[in-house]
Amino acid sequence: MKKKIIIIILCLILLGFVITMLILKYNDEKVKQERQRKIDNDNKIINEIKSYYHEFALTTKETKLYKMDQNNFIENGTINKDIPLVLTKDENITVDTKYFYISDLDSYIYYKDVAEGSKIDKSDRYKNYIYFNNNITTKDITKFYDKDGNYLYTLNKSFDFKVLVKDTDRYGIVFNDELLYIKNEDVEKIYENNNNQSNKNKVKTLTYHFIYSPEYTKCDQSICFKLSQFEEHLKYLKENNGFALTLEELELYIDGKINIPEKSIVLTIDDGTIINPQGVIELLEKYDIYATIFLITSWADPNDFKSTHLALESHTHNMHNQYECAGYGSQGGGILCLSEEKVLEDLKKSQELVGGSKYFAYPFFDFNDRAISLLKKAGFHMAFIGQSLTDGYSYPNKTDKFKVPRKTIFSDTTMDEFISYLQ
Numbered sequence: 001m002k003k004k005i006i007i008i009i010l011c012l013i014l015l016g017f018v019i020t021m022l023i024l025k026y027n028d029e030k031v032k033q034e035r036q037r038k039i040d041n042d043n044k045i046i047n048e049i050k051s052y053y054h055e056f057a058l059t060t061k062e063t064k065l066y067k068m069d070q071n072n073f074i075e076n077g078t079i080n081k082d083i084p085l086v087l088t089k090d091e092n093i094t095v096d097t098k099y100f101y102i103s104d105l106d107s108y109i110y111y112k113d114v115a116e117g118s119k120i121d122k123s124d125r126y127k128n129y130i131y132f133n134n135n136i137t138t139k140d141i142t143k144f145y146d147k148d149g150n151y152l153y154t155l156n157k158s159f160d161f162k163v164l165v166k167d168t169d170r171y172g173i174v175f176n177d178e179l180l181y182i183k184n185e186d187v188e189k190i191y192e193n194n195n196n197q198s199n200k201n202k203v204k205t206l207t208y209h210f211i212y213s214p215e216y217t218k219c220d221q222s223i224c225f226k227l228s229q230f231e232e233h234l235k236y237l238k239e240n241n242g243f244a245l246t247l248e249e250l251e252l253y254i255d256g257k258i259n260i261p262e263k264s265i266v267l268t269i270d271d272g273t274i275i276n277p278q279g280v281i282e283l284l285e286k287y288d289i290y291a292t293i294f295l296i297t298s299w300a301d302p303n304d305f306k307s308t309h310l311a312l313e314s315h316t317h318n319m320h321n322q323y324e325c326a327g328y329g330s331q332g333g334g335i336l337c338l339s340e341e342k343v344l345e346d347l348k349k350s351q352e353l354v355g356g357s358k359y360f361a362y363p364f365f366d367f368n369d370r371a372i373s374l375l376k377k378a379g380f381h382m383a384f385i386g387q388s389l390t391d392g393y394s395y396p397n398k399t400d401k402f403k404v405p406r407k408t409i410f411s412d413t414t415m416d417e418f419i420s421y422l423q
Contacts, residue, residue, distance in 0.1 A: 058117030065107040079153035104176045126179035130199040130259035134163040145181045199259035202393040205266040205406040210274035234287040256397040267291040272300030284309035294361035297353040312354035320363040329366030347378040
């Protein structure tokens with residue numbers, strides 16, 4: 001009997017042990033399952049956060065910016081919708097990551113407020129401009145705009161900037177590695193500050209006509225200029241820190257809104273005929289020099305001149321015909337006497353074909369007050385004459401923007417003469 005009791009007790013102990021082990025195993029499995037569920041859930045959250053991260057991002061709405069203060073995120077400003085950003089790479093994204101860092105703005109943005117964007121090539125032409133001898137100090141809340149006046153973002157901070165552009169109601173400054181603008185209303189004060197840089201007090205605009213390749217084209221006129229000669233000009237500019245202005249920059253310069261370096265010049269080409277367009281474009285792109293062609297759109301196809309380094313502007317559609325207005329000007333271009341309706345119709349067609357035009361070259365360099373009036377009516381900002389009455393130079397706050405002078409390049413123009421035009 002006693003032996004039987006002992007066996008029963010041992011069996012009960014064994015049973016208890018088995019039950020205990022089963023319970024422990026069950027609990028262990030449960031813990032493992034819970035742990036795995038947490039890991040899976042954390043990974044899901046991390047993957048979701050990572051799905052919003054892109055080096056080149058775009059804001060999806062107008063939203064807040066933040067700064068880090070003692071491990072707390074505090075509102076630092078606002079940013080507009082559809083603003084491209086470069087996010088700092090963060091390889092340690094965790095379930096607690098809620099903000100991405102924007103190093104250029106020294107700010108953070110909520111991760112769900114961005115989407116994938118693309119790399120934006122920012123223009124750095126402003127790096128050629130010369131600072132004014134002024135600084136501005138902004139108010140405690142500073143709003144930033146692009147050159148077209150579009151609002152970008154606000155930072156709750158006062159800044160001190162050197163002035164690069166003086167516009168009517170705003171200042172151009174360099175921030176975030178680009179030219180941005182601060183409105184006058186956000187400026188606390190402006191004060192003198194010597195920038196120790198020399199700026200040019202006049203700039204010459206050059207006119208090329210027939211840039212040709214002798215092996216393919218014959219050209220015997222005085223305004224013929226070999227492609228190899230044109231390359232010599234561009235090569236000199238590139239090797240000697242020359243700066244070829246766009247016409248928009250020339251307009252800013254004439255308006256006194258920007259300063260430019262000593263070796264500045266403006267390159268223009270007229271007509272679009274007897275020219276090797278591909279050769280010209282290849283050279284402009286090779287030497288990273290900008291030029292403008294005033295195209296007669298009834299004579300030449302604008303598609304032959306497409307380039308990031310060659311701007312297309314109006315030389316009329318079909319008013320570059322000699323003696324159409326006999327007795328007017330030197331060669332009687334049509335803009336001098338045709339009806340207002342015909343002139344405006346021609347100008348509109350020319351503008352449309354070149355993809356929009358704000359700048360104009362008078363056919364045969366001929367102009368009169370009526371032509372100027374019609375150009376203004378058509379929305380042009382500036383118009384270019386020739387050299388007969390001028391030295392080809394433009395001056396800040398002095399040159400008439402509808403009588404901008406140019407110097408013609410001839411086949412016998414020497415390199416020494418070209419170099420002197422940079423003085």
